[in-house]
Amino acid sequence: MRHERLLPLIVATALFIENMDSTAITTSLPVIAVDLGVEPVSLKLALTTYMLALAVFIPVSGWVADRFGARPTFMAAIAVFLLGSLGCAAAGSLGQLVAGRFVQGVGGAMMVPVGRLVLLRSIPKHQLVQALSWLTVPALLGPMLGPPLGGLITTYSNWRFIFLINLPIGLLGIWLAWRHIPMLRQPVKPLDWTGFGLSASGLALAIFGFSTFGRHLVPTWMALGALAGGIGLVGLYVVHSRRHPHPLIDLGLLRLVTFRLGMLGGSLFRIGVGATPFLLPLMLQLGFGLNPLQSGLLTFTSAAGAMFMKTIAARILKRFGFRRVLVTNALAASALLCGFGLFRADTPYPLIIGVLLASGCFRSLQFTSLNAIIYAEVDQPRMAQASSLAAMAQQVSLAIGVAIGGYALMTASLATGEPMEAVVNFGFAFLTVGLVSASSVWMMWRLPPDAGAEMAGHAQAGKELSDPKAVQRPAT
Numbered sequence: 001m002r003h004e005r006l007l008p009l010i011v012a013t014a015l016f017i018e019n020m021d022s023t024a025i026t027t028s029l030p031v032i033a034v035d036l037g038v039e040p041v042s043l044k045l046a047l048t049t050y051m052l053a054l055a056v057f058i059p060v061s062g063w064v065a066d067r068f069g070a071r072p073t074f075m076a077a078i079a080v081f082l083l084g085s086l087g088c089a090a091a092g093s094l095g096q097l098v099a100g101r102f103v104q105g106v107g108g109a110m111m112v113p114v115g116r117l118v119l120l121r122s123i124p125k126h127q128l129v130q131a132l133s134w135l136t137v138p139a140l141l142g143p144m145l146g147p148p149l150g151g152l153i154t155t156y157s158n159w160r161f162i163f164l165i166n167l168p169i170g171l172l173g174i175w176l177a178w179r180h181i182p183m184l185r186q187p188v189k190p191l192d193w194t195g196f197g198l199s200a201s202g203l204a205l206a207i208f209g210f211s212t213f214g215r216h217l218v219p220t221w222m223a224l225g226a227l228a229g230g231i232g233l234v235g236l237y238v239v240h241s242r243r244h245p246h247p248l249i250d251l252g253l254l255r256l257v258t259f260r261l262g263m264l265g266g267s268l269f270r271i272g273v274g275a276t277p278f279l280l281p282l283m284l285q286l287g288f289g290l291n292p293l294q295s296g297l298l299t300f301t302s303a304a305g306a307m308f309m310k311t312i313a314a315r316i317l318k319r320f321g322f323r324r325v326l327v328t329n330a331l332a333a334s335a336l337l338c339g340f341g342l343f344r345a346d347t348p349y350p351l352i353i354g355v356l357l358a359s360g361c362f363r364s365l366q367f368t369s370l371n372a373i374i375y376a377e378v379d380q381p382r383m384a385q386a387s388s389l390a391a392m393a394q395q396v397s398l399a400i401g402v403a404i405g406g407y408a409l410m411t412a413s414l415a416t417g418e419p420m421e422a423v424v425n426f427g428f429a430f431l432t433v434g435l436v437s438a439s440s441v442w443m444m445w446r447l448p449p450d451a452g453a454e455m456a457g458h459a460q461a462g463k464e465l466s467d468p469k470a471v472q473r474p475a476t
Contacts, residue, residue, distance in 0.1 A: 023146025053105020151296025206230025274401025305360025
């Protein structure tokens with residue numbers, strides 16, 4: 001097989017198992033909760049922990065690959081992901097599942113960025129578009145196959161096999177990487193260890209405190225202390241980054257208008273999207289009484305809509321421009337997200353499928369537009385730093401979205417006096433996260449009218465690959 005085809009398919013192996021695993025587990029949350037003896041809403045910690053691990057370790061992935069070589073880093077990343085998968089499959093408690101998901105996240109943080117780096121440095125530029133097209137299709141199959149496959153396994157077997165099916169695919173990826181991925185070592189600057197320690201511990205404590213507050217998973221004082229301590233450490237990193245000559249995360253990029261507004265607006269939008277894969281399967285199974293397979297067969301249509309949008313997103317951006325698309329599309333996608341809360345058990349399935357399909361299309365167009373506009377003013381030497389900061393912000397916002405979705409559901413239950421799984425509570429939860437997503441319009445409207453005009457002529461829908469947990473991700 002030709003080089004420009006083989007390398008993308010090897011990288012796609014990692015992206016496939018990561019996306020399939022992340023979307024499959026969301027379909028199985030109610031069953032996992034029963035098996036582990038916890039409330040379904042408590043499992044939001046298993047989702048946020050994975051995203052947190054991605055956010056913490058993605059910024060150092062490029063440095064590790066350059067320091068130790070792309071091939072061993074990529075192989076080790078898959079091995080760590082598989083180790084975490086084994087831990088999840090063997091989990092007997094929520095704490096053990098969370099630990100396994102964290103290990104998976106560490107591996108995932110290295111797999112995809114390093115794999116993409118291999119392509120950018122190994123494939124000639126005139127063959128890069130074709131190579132990326134070979135990467136796109138297998139990567140998109142993960143979010144499409146994940147929900148129905150997770151539902152099938154959970155309905156007719158045991159949810160633990162969702163994690164075990166990663167093993168043969170991952171082992172094949174390790175073998176292929178050993179045979180075909182080049183070493184690609186490069187000189188590196190000293191790693192900003194202080195910055196890494198401050199940002200990693202700050203994000204970890206803040207997300208942990210925010211996710212566990214009010215659910216009696218840990219004492220309230222501990223959750224509040226973790227949240228306050230995390231925010232304080234992140235603040236210290238901000239001070240540190242201004243003094244360090246080569247900070248781990250270059251916050252100076254926020255001075256660029258399109259990067260700042262695109263990242264902040266995109267984070268608000270992703271908060272709503274991040275809650276969807278958590279709330280939707282819970283509503284379909286606990287509220288409507290569907291089994292996991294039926295739920296997965298409905299929710300996967302969102303990923304199908306995202307795949308379709310990839311074929312026309314570039315033409316839409318070329319025709320209407322970034323600002324107009326980002327403003328209008330954010331409102332449409334947020335309205336559809338709010339509309340999920342209007343579903344009822346007797347809602348015709350074709351209507352549900354149509355809404356989910358349309359939602360996937362609008363969401364994918366927004367991701368594609370966001371993932372292009374933030375780089376409109378970034379010069380080539382700072383592109384790696386910009387990519388790391390954007391990827392970290394994406395994962396943090398998705399994790400916050402899951403937490404907010406859980407809190408909205410609990411608040412609605414207290415307000416209505418109904419059990420948490422009552423359909424009326426999901427209506428309030430989807431309305432809440434939908435309004436948060438809609439608030440991103442304020443940022444998008446502040447973009448210059450001609451923002452990204454040069455890029456709009458050659459924007460590529462495939463750039464959405466830089467957002468892989470979005471699907472959650474069915475978040476594509």
